[in-house]
Each structure stands twice: as C-alpha cells, then as structure tokens.
Amino acid sequence: MCHGYREEFKKASSPPPHQQQPPPPPDIPSGSLLNLETLLAALDAIEIYISSQVRTALNVEATTIHDELRTVFGDEAPSYRTIARWAQWFREGREEIEDEERSRRPVTESTPENIEEIRSIVSDDPHVTIAELQEYTDLSYSTVHRILSDHLELRKITARYIPKQLTDYQRSERVRICKEYLSRFTEGG
Incomplete structure (x- = not known):
C-alpha cells in the first residue's frame, strides 16, 4: 500500500x-x-x-x-x-470482518395466503384472540396483529373484531340506537 x-x-x-x-494534490482537479x-x-x-x-x-x-x-x-x-x-x-482464524450470512425469518410473513387464512378464521369466529390466531397459523404475534390492523383493517372491540370503517347504514343505525337509549334514559325507563 x-x-x-x-x-x-x-x-x-x-x-x-x-x-x-x-x-x-495539484494533479487532481477539484470536483473530480x-x-x-x-x-x-x-x-x-x-x-x-x-x-x-x-x-x-x-x-x-x-x-x-x-x-x-x-x-x-x-x-x-x-x-x-x-x-x-x-x-x-x-x-478464530477469520480473515474478513464482514458478518457471516445467517438464516433468518422471511422479511415479511404478511403474504396473501396468510392474510386470507386469518380473514377466514376471524370471519368464522370474530371473538378469536391473537394468541389463538398465532396457534392456528404459526405466525408471530406482531405479524398477526399487523395483518389484522393494517391489511384487514380490523380492530378489537369488546373481544370482537369489527371493521374500522363503518358504512353509512352502520353509522345511521348506531345513531338511531343511541338516540333510542338516550330517550329511554331521559324518560326514566
């Protein structure tokens, strides 16, 4: 060298x-x-x-x-x-200092097959837990959670998965039911 x-x-x-x-050095032009x-x-x-x-x-x-x-x-x-x-x-006799190749989990387990499998399980049983989904699918907790929240856009409410986005009908139905409960409450019944 x-x-x-x-x-x-x-x-x-x-x-x-x-x-x-x-x-x-003088022989190397600036900006080269x-x-x-x-x-x-x-x-x-x-x-x-x-x-x-x-x-x-x-x-x-x-x-x-x-x-x-x-x-x-x-x-x-x-x-x-x-x-x-x-x-x-x-x-140990190694000459290079680069890390050795390792076998590791796939970068993502959120494959279309896994997403569809979780969608099917949740539609059959909306009360299923993430731990149970883990057992059924052999996926990690974070992967199951990511599929449920990001890909399927579901969230857990009172131990049941429901869609994050409500339709206009669902919104109006909720408003109607809330008004009905409110009127019962104000009437004392």
Whole structure:
C-alpha cells in the first residue's frame, strides 16, 4: 500500500490526519470523481483493520488495541465492542470482518395466503384472540396483529373484531340506537 502522500501530510501537520483536511494534490482537479476525503477515510479503515489484526496476532488485549486506536484516530476509532469482536474473530482464524450470512425469518410473513387464512378464521369466529390466531397459523404475534390492523383493517372491540370503517347504514343505525337509549334514559325507563 502506498502511503507517500499521507506520510508527507503526517509530517507537515501537527494534528492527527482525521482532524484536518489536506488540500487536494495539484494533479487532481477539484470536483473530480475522486474524493480525497473518502480515500483517506478508506485508508484509515484499512489501517485500523490491519492494525487490529496484527496487534491481536501479537496477543495484545482488545482494551489496549482500542486505547491505541482512540489515541491515533480519536472519535473516528471503532468502539471497544467492535475491536473486541474483531479480535475474537481473528483469534478464530477469520480473515474478513464482514458478518457471516445467517438464516433468518422471511422479511415479511404478511403474504396473501396468510392474510386470507386469518380473514377466514376471524370471519368464522370474530371473538378469536391473537394468541389463538398465532396457534392456528404459526405466525408471530406482531405479524398477526399487523395483518389484522393494517391489511384487514380490523380492530378489537369488546373481544370482537369489527371493521374500522363503518358504512353509512352502520353509522345511521348506531345513531338511531343511541338516540333510542338516550330517550329511554331521559324518560326514566
């Protein structure tokens, strides 16, 4: 790796390189696609990675490595937890610091099939609970809740799922019933 420009910069300035922005070299026109700050940040990341790997190979503790990196890079240094994780990986023989692929749940379980299955269960039994829907469908609580509230637009009222949007008839019927109850109440009956 070539550090010619960085070495000259380090010698010429007293603050650490991450705190000062060097002027672009004369042969690189300003506004070009090459962003010197990005390049220096990438070099810093590579230096941190290699330094951590070498210091781990020399059996230096992660706390010491982190303290050294904080001295050189200040707030730009990775957290202690990151350095400790890298050190563990290096001791295990890993060369790369990217996370390994993991098997995980699908990003969404709100598939049309699951939505239709829950719609069918709720229409058969409007008193069904989310826990029961979980058992029937093998979906998570949050997925069942999301399907009920977002996809089916249902909400639970007095232990029964009803549509969020009432039709004009339903609204007028509710008003009529409320007026009837109010008149009974005022009449004393």
